Amino acid sequence: MVREDTPLSRFAAVDTRAPDDAREAIGRIFCPHFLNPVGPSAGSFHARHHTVQQIDYSVNFVAYGSTVEIDPGELSRFFLLQLPIRGSAKVRCGTVATDVEACVRGSILSPTLGTRMTWNEGCEKLIVLLRREAVETQFEVLTHERMRTIEFDTGVDLTGPAGSAIWQHAQLMLGAAEAAGGMPDAYRMLLRDGLTTLLLSSLASSVASAFQRPAPSAGPVAVRRAQDFMAANAEWAISMAEIAAASGVSLRSLQDAYRKSRGVTLGEGLLSLRLERFRAALVARDGMPSVSAAAFVAGFGHLGRAAAAYRERYGETPFETLRRRM
Structure with missing residues (x-):
């Protein structure tokens, strides 16, 4: 059984x-x-x-x-x-x-x-x-x-x-x-x-040495390209690999440069863009009819984690934001 x-x-x-x-x-x-x-x-x-x-x-x-x-x-x-x-x-x-x-x-x-x-x-x-x-x-x-x-x-x-x-x-x-x-x-x-x-x-592996060396530095141009790519595609299924390819540098180099330039990780930068779109879809007069619809349109794959991140950022739940519009 x-x-x-x-x-x-x-x-x-x-x-x-x-x-x-x-x-x-x-x-x-x-x-x-x-x-x-x-x-x-x-x-x-x-x-x-x-x-x-x-x-x-x-x-x-x-x-x-x-x-x-x-x-x-x-x-x-x-x-x-x-x-x-x-x-x-x-x-x-x-x-x-x-x-x-x-x-x-x-x-x-x-x-x-x-x-x-x-x-x-x-x-x-x-x-x-x-x-x-x-x-x-x-x-x-x-x-x-x-x-x-x-x-x-x-x-x-x-x-x-x-x-x-x-x-x-x-x-x-x-x-x-x-x-x-x-x-x-x-x-x-x-x-x-x-x-x-x-x-x-x-983990220890045959390629571990590649991660023990400092990543080659990436300049502001790479960071700007990454930000532009994320802004244009935040609602889609984009991967970190695709963001790095758009920036023209390795993912390790981009992650390091992005953190130094913007004070947050690359993943946090993408999260921020999606949260902004999430909120915009909730407050717009002709916006999404439900919280789940707004979350998925903004590129979120998990409503629970999206709602938790939203509350941490804006100090209220997505449902409270939507209720004010209604």
Whole structure:
């Protein structure tokens, strides 16, 4: 029986007690792999896989019930961020093995490294699959360097600042996935780019040195181009990569120059533009008929967070602003 708190329970793709069926079905979602229940708990094998496909990534819940050995070899097409929410496992990616445990340590699998895992009885994981091309593109956007093979160290410490940020960001991605089609592309793209940036800039990897060097400086022209691009496109699904491309410099350089020039981050600058449009749509005599309509027209993907940011900026809720117009 599925618990009420099981993530993505409305999006079950696999629910079987037959290892062969699980191997085939989960292999179609991720990649072909060996899957074998082992040990005394083998009789309690129960494979569950819930999944929601997003833009260049998917959010997944996976559990096997019993202890299982899994050997997918090289993933090839994607990275897998695995965050245990119950239980423990041993994960080997390349030559590095790590013990993972709920709330303590996760793992990230790189597509060019062979992987083998043992999930212990009762282990359940939240897994974010990131398309390899999306991660590599974000690396080029952030650094303006030619793409290199990206291989992460296996373990992800969830108790430190970086791991805590990754965990919290994964929860936002889970929330957006639970909402299914209720989130616009702009928000889902921001979630994708936010996670890839966190992983690339904070975890040990083959490209970590590119983020340890100071970003090349960008001048006021780049900042002005970025601001103009955001002003012209704030209501659309634009990514940080597109803003950097419009500015003509790397995303890291732009982020640094924007913060120094305007005293806020690039993301905060985009948020400010959207809040201004949000308010304008609420106060205009012929404006939007509802708060949700005004929020989405302004480019917001999540009404709750939009309303919280609006109240912090203007000292009243969007509903109070709209009520005055009505």
